Amino acid sequence: MNDFAAKVGLTGEQLEHLLAILVRNTVILIGIISVAAVMTLVERKVSAWMQFRHGPNRVGPWGLLQPLADGVKFIFKEVVVPNGANKALYVLAPALAAVPAMMTIAVIPFANDVVLFGKNWGPLVVADIDIGILYLLAIGSMSVYGVILAGWASNSKYSLLGGLRASAQMISYELSMILAILAVVAMAGSINLREIVESQAHGGSIADWNFWKQPLACFLLLVASFAETNRHPFDFAECEPELVAGFNTEYSAMKWAIFFIGEYSAMAVMSSLSVILFFGGWSIPFLPDAPWYLGFAAFLAKTSVYLFLFVWVRWTLPRFRFDQLMRIGWKVMLPLALVNLLATGAWLTFFGPPGAP
């Protein structure tokens, strides 16, 4: 290995570092795509159970290979480009919807310092940057371009209306989402996601989780993340009874599937973000010194619960009306988020940051 490193003009340590980055990033990227695949099955299974049905159970044991069968089907289906569509944008839009969701996963810390082969490889995160939340929010907002461009480029009324609604909704809810997150940031004193987790993990008890200190912010973030990911009860972008399928009406085959990979990836990112901000990320209650793999498992478990909540809410609640959506966004969520931030700021000013003596 050292010989090879010398040939490419690197020290052995540099090469090792490079390889570690490659392996880690590949694992995380493949992980997020398979989460999207598994979520399509979970969505169908849970919805079926809630309606006294069995759900897909023909492909593989209990239908576990259904996502694979769907994937093969999507690849072999015909890509139809409608007449009069703006072809370049039409092709670009699915990628624009899916790529931001996958980019934002970069700053999500999955676990504490990975110790493998007797060496500390650093925390399990693609990019441990100091402006984690800022990056996540900035890139995450880009996915609205994918939706509105899909609506615009399809040359279809339904798609255009779906895209318009999606953009209006995402802009409205982004505001209260950011304000809710800000309250947590103010308490943790950092916008590095790893440090936010560590601020909740050091005590090793549930009481350190931000959820107990910021229940309102947690709730606001939950509602806003439903709206941000275009999920029920806010899925106006693909409101079936009014808009056929909304922005993806004219899409078919793998292009259509990429929209859904994007949607489920965004769900996974929002769930991870909520877990990191409010439920202590990889920390395990009463086990402050747990090894990294247990922490990773705990993180996955917490995120799965959140993802199940997304599916659960979708198959329980009816869709709001669009004016109700706007009213809740601007007249309920935003004032609540502002008051919450104000109260947090006042508390911090008068009583000092939590954990300080």
Place this chain on the structure above:
Amino acid sequence: MVIVKRKELSLSERLYVPEIVRGLSITFRKMFEKKITRQYPEEPLVKTEVTRGQPRLVVKDDGAIACVSCGLCEAACPAYAITIDGGETDRPIEREPKRFDIDMLRCILCGFCEEACPKDAIFMSDELELADYSRQALVYDIEKLKRPAAAMRRRIEYVNRINDRWRDAPRPPMLVGRDAPHGAHAHSPAAAAQRPHAS
């Protein structure tokens, strides 16, 4: 004019959230309840004597079918699925079908042929599954339509029981007035048996 009185919503109902939690708890509980889907190919269909499947020609115990190729089922068939060519035979009945085809792709399983048949030759079986690779293979001829009477026992008994209900019963009241002058013999059981139901 109907005035719909709107129910006054309580505070918890107007706050959405408690009601949402209630809804969520309901869907969660329902997840574990018994599934009502029937897993069809593994779980066979429930078939009773009332099941009206594809029509079949009953083979009597002497190995012959009862059909005399009268053409009543052909005439009754609303989908024109039945085609019969009659012919003569040396049997005491003298007539039998040379060709009796039912196009199963046309058959709508209405059971009119069963009702029309005066000889109890055709009955609706409990066979419902129908699949083949060509249309021609789904035009069933006599050999394909034959079913031993033993296999159709339940349906035959059921149809007979239904028919017995009106065979010897008093005539429908609507006809009484019109047929009143011949009332003397119209009420005899033999005359009632000859008259088709509600004609």
